[in-house]
Amino acid sequence: MKAVVYNGPRDVSVKDVPDAKIEEPTDVLVKITSTNICGSDLHMYEGRTSFEKGRVFGHENLGEVVAVGSDVDKIKVGDMVAIPFNVACGYCKNCERGFTSYCLTMQPDPKLAGAAYGFADMGPYQGGQAELLRVPYGDFNCLRLGEDAREKQSDYVMLADIFPTGYHATEMADVQPGDSVVIYGAGPVGLMAAYSADIKGAGKIMIVDRHADRLKLAESIGAIPIDDSKVDPVEFVLNETMGLGADKGCECVGYQAHDPSGEEHTEMTLNNLVKSVRFTGRIGTVGVFIPKDPGAKDELAQQGKAVFDFGLFWFKGQTMGNGQAPVKRYDRQLRDLIAGGKAKPSFVVSHELPLDEAPNAYQHFDNRDDGWTKVILKP
Ligand code: NAD
Numbered sequence: 038m039k040a041v042v043y044n045g046p047r048d049v050s051v052k053d054v055p056d057a058k059i060e061e062p063t064d065v066l067v068k069i070t071s072t073n074i075c076g077s078d079l080h081m082y083e084g085r086t087s088f089e090k091g092r093v094f095g096h097e098n099l100g101e102v103v104a105v106g107s108d109v110d111k112i113k114v115g116d117m118v119a120i121p122f123n124v125a126c127g128y129c130k131n132c133e134r135g136f137t138s139y140c141l142t143m144q145p146d147p148k149l150a151g152a153a154y155g156f157a158d159m160g161p162y163q164g165g166q167a168e169l170l171r172v173p174y175g176d177f178n179c180l181r182l183g184e185d186a187r188e189k190q191s192d193y194v195m196l197a198d199i200f201p202t203g204y205h206a207t208e209m210a211d212v213q214p215g216d217s218v219v220i221y222g223a224g225p226v227g228l229m230a231a232y233s234a235d236i237k238g239a240g241k242i243m244i245v246d247r248h249a250d251r252l253k254l255a256e257s258i259g260a261i262p263i264d265d266s267k268v269d270p271v272e273f274v275l276n277e278t279m280g281l282g283a284d285k286g287c288e289c290v291g292y293q294a295h296d297p298s299g300e301e302h303t304e305m306t307l308n309n310l311v312k313s314v315r316f317t318g319r320i321g322t323v324g325v326f327i328p329k330d331p332g333a334k335d336e337l338a339q340q341g342k343a344v345f346d347f348g349l350f351w352f353k354g355q356t357m358g359n360g361q362a363p364v365k366r367y368d369r370q371l372r373d374l375i376a377g378g379k380a381k382p383s384f385v386v387s388h389e390l391p392l393d394e395a396p397n398a399y400q401h402f403d404n405r406d407d408g409w410t411k412v413i414l415k416p
C-alpha cells in the first residue's frame with residue numbers, strides 16, 4: 038500500500054510499504070478515505086521528537102471498514118468510521134476513568150502511558166496517512182458514522198483529533214455560558230477551541246495569533262482576532278475585560294511557541310495566559326509540551342523545562358489542566374452535533390489533496406503559508 042513515510046527532518050515521501058492487516062482477532066482494518074495533517078505531525082516532521090525514520094505518519098483518520106477480526110462484534114465490514122487518535126484498550130485503570138489518552142495497556146513502555154497512530158513515544162502503531170490502517174480493539178476504537186458519513190467526511194474526520202481536542206481545552210478550562218475566553222494559537226486546534234467555546238455559549242471569545250488567514254477564520258465564527266505582531270495580546274485582553282482578565286484561557290500552541298519574529302520561547306503562551314486570565318480563572322493546555330527537546334536552542338528548553346510564572350499563577354489562584362485529549366469522551370456528542378447540522382468543523386479546511394501530494398502539503402503547512410490552514414489527504 039502507499040503511505041506517507043518519514044525520512045528525516047522536513048523530508049517525507051509517499052512510498053510502498055507492506056499492507057496493514059488484521060494481526061489480532063480484535064482488530065479492524067480500515068480503508069482510509071480521509072486523513073489530516075496535524076500540527077502534532079509538524080513537531081515530528083521538523084525532527085523535534087524521537088519519531089523513527091521509516092515510520093508512517095497519520096493519526097487523524099476516517100474510512101470504510103474492509104475486514105474485521107474474529108472477535109469483533111459490533112463493527113461490520115462496510116461501516117464508515119472515524120478513528121480517535123488515541124489507541125486504547127478500554128479496560129485498564131486509566132481507560133476505565135475515561136482517560137483513553139493515557140491507556141496503560143497499549144503503550145508498551147511500562148514507564149509511559151498513552152498510545153496513538155504514527156506518533157513519537159506513543160507505541161509502535163503505524164499511521165493512517167496510507168491506504169489502509171490497522172485499528173486495535175476495533176469495537177472500542179472505531180466510532181460508527183451515519184448515512185451522511187461520505188457526504189460530510191471533511192467534518193467527521195475532525196472527530197479523530199482536533200474537534201475533541203479543542204473541546205477538551207474548553208472542558209479543562211471549564212468554559213460556561215457567558216464566559217469570556219482567551220485562546221492562544223489560531224491553528225486548527227485553537228480554532229476548534231474557539232468553536233467549542235461558542236458551542237458552550239461563551240459570551241466573548243478572543244484568539245491570539247499573527248497569521249491573517251487563521252485570524253480571519255476565527256472572525257468568521259464570531260471570535261475577536263488579536264494579532265500579536267501588531268498589539269500586545271495581554272493588554273488587549275485586559276482592555277476587553279474591564280482590566281480583570283478573561284474568565285477562562287486555552288493554550289493551543291505548544292512547546293514551539295515563538296514570538297512574531299520566529300524566535301522560540303517555550304514559556305511564552307503559558308505566561309501570557311497567566312497574565313491575561315483573571316484571578317481564580319481556569320486554563321486548559323492542549324498544545325503539546327515534551328519532557329526533552331534536544332532540538333531547542335536554549336538549555337532549559339532542551340530539558341523540557343519552561344520558565345513558568347508560577348508566582349503570579351499561584352497569587353491569582355488559577356488552575357490549569359494539561360495533556361493529550363481523551364477523544365472518546367466527547368466523540369459521540371460531537372458526532373451528533375455534526376449529524377444534526379449544528380456543527381461544521383470543516384470550516385478550517387483549506388485543501389483536500391490526493392495522498393501523493395503529501396510532501397508538498399507538509400512543506401506548505403509547516404511554513405504556515407498563507408491559505409494553508411488545514412489539509413485533508415485522500416488516499
Ligand atoms: P499549528 O502549528 O498549525 O498552529 C499553532 C498556531 O500557533 C500557529 O498558527 C502559530 O502561528 C501560533 N503561535 C505560535 N506561537 C504563538 C504565540 N506565542 N502566541 C500565539 N500564537 C502562536 O498547530 P495545531 O494543529 O493547531 O496544533 C496546536 C498544538 O496542539 C500543537 O502543539 C499540537 O501538537 C497540539 N495538539 C495537541 C493535542 C492534544 O491531544 N493535546 C491534539 C492535537 C494537537
Ligand code: ZN
Nearest residue numbers: 075077097198
Ligand atoms: Zn492531530
